[in-house]
Structure formats: C-alpha cells, structure tokens
Amino acid sequence: xxxxxxxxxxxxxxxxxxxxxxxxxxxxxxxxxxxxxxxxxxxxxxxxxxxxxxxxxxxxxxxxxxxxxxxxxxxxxxxxxxxxxxxxxxxxxxxxxxxxxxxxxxxxxxxxxxxxxxxxxxxxxxxxxxxxxxxxxxxxxxxxxxxxxxxxxxxxxxxxxxxxxxxxxxxxxxxxxxxxxxxxxxxxxxxxxxxxxxxx
Numbered sequence: 726x727x728x729x730x731x732x733x734x735x736x737x738x739x740x741x742x743x744x745x746x747x748x749x750x751x752x753x754x755x756x757x758x759x760x761x762x763x764x765x766x767x768x769x770x771x772x773x774x775x776x777x778x779x780x781x782x783x784x785x786x787x788x789x790x791x792x793x794x795x796x797x798x799x800x801x802x803x804x805x806x807x808x809x810x811x812x813x814x815x816x817x818x819x820x821x822x823x824x825x826x827x828x829x830x831x832x833x834x835x836x837x838x839x840x841x842x843x844x845x846x847x848x849x850x851x852x853x854x855x856x857x858x859x860x861x862x863x864x865x866x867x868x869x870x871x872x873x874x875x876x877x878x879x880x881x882x883x884x885x886x887x888x889x890x891x892x893x894x895x896x897x898x899x900x901x902x903x904x905x906x907x908x909x910x911x912x913x914x915x916x917x918x919x920x921x922x923x924x925x
Contacts, residue, residue, distance in 0.1 A: 726795060767827060776797060787809065815837065823853070824855065829860045830859070831861070834861060835862070835864045853922035859918070902919070903920075904918050
C-alpha cells in the first residue's frame, strides 16, 4: 500500500477505530509522565492523532494533531476543538524545525512502510527542539503485511523489529531511550519508548 492507499484506508476505518478504543488503557499514564517531564506551556505534536480522544485530548492546551486521514482530522476537531489540526503524512511534517517540545506517536509509525521509518524518525527529530521528548509505540515484531478485514477495512502494518527500530531512533539523533510496557487503547499489551532529541 502506498501513501494514498493508507490515507484512503484510514478514512474508511476512522469511525470504527475510534469506537473500539478502550478508555481505561494504562498507556494514558505515559502521557502524565511526559507532561511531568516538559516545561510550562509546551507545544506537543501528536502524530497519527486519529479522533483525538485517546492522546491529543490528554495533551497540553495548544497541542498540534497530525493525521493522514481527513476523516480522522474531522473527528479530532469534534473531540478536541481547541487543538490545532493538520492533515499530512508523518514523513513530511509541515512544521518548522525546532518548533515543538515533544512528539507523541501512538500506534502510528507501523502504518508506514518500514523502509520509510528512518525518514519518519528524522522528521520527528527535525521538528523537536534540542532536548525535546518523543513518546511512541515500539513495535516488537518484524512484519510487513496488509490485513484484510481490520476494523472492517484493509490496513498496512509494517515494522523492522524492535532492535532495528531502536537503532533507527539512535541514528536519527535520539538519546536516553527507555521503554515501558503497558495496556494500550485496544486492550492489549504494548511497549512504548521514551526518547530525547539530540542537543546537537
């Protein structure tokens, strides 16, 4: 699936995905940890924000939600009307360099072909201020597949493996990487990574 296919796929399943999210997932605690690590009035970019209910709604006021899906952005506008929203691909984030204090990416990057993951992480590093924080789902397996019937639609899942992902983050300039496993919005266990953008 190319970028257009993925965008259309998310448009088709955005409502179903929003309705399946479990509001009690302990991954929400990670956002509290992230907020505690940031200074006053931070700017946070939520990549793959979807409907916004799980991550974007729990970020500081003025946060930016980015999603490739027009329907996802529409749902986020209803759920988090105070957020700044943009429809775009995570490989081409339309923000200035050094413009945000943190990036969150929950269950997002593994919907991009794994060959492009290094480009995504370089984009995250580019928009982060020196010392900025990244919080993202860390895929454990190595896979590249299209799942028919997922949320009633068709979706790409792609990852190079846990160790390769951590290496790609380091290559993009991230340091002080630590991980934590918690329950995720769909009710299963997921590993997340905290990382710090290089100071230069």
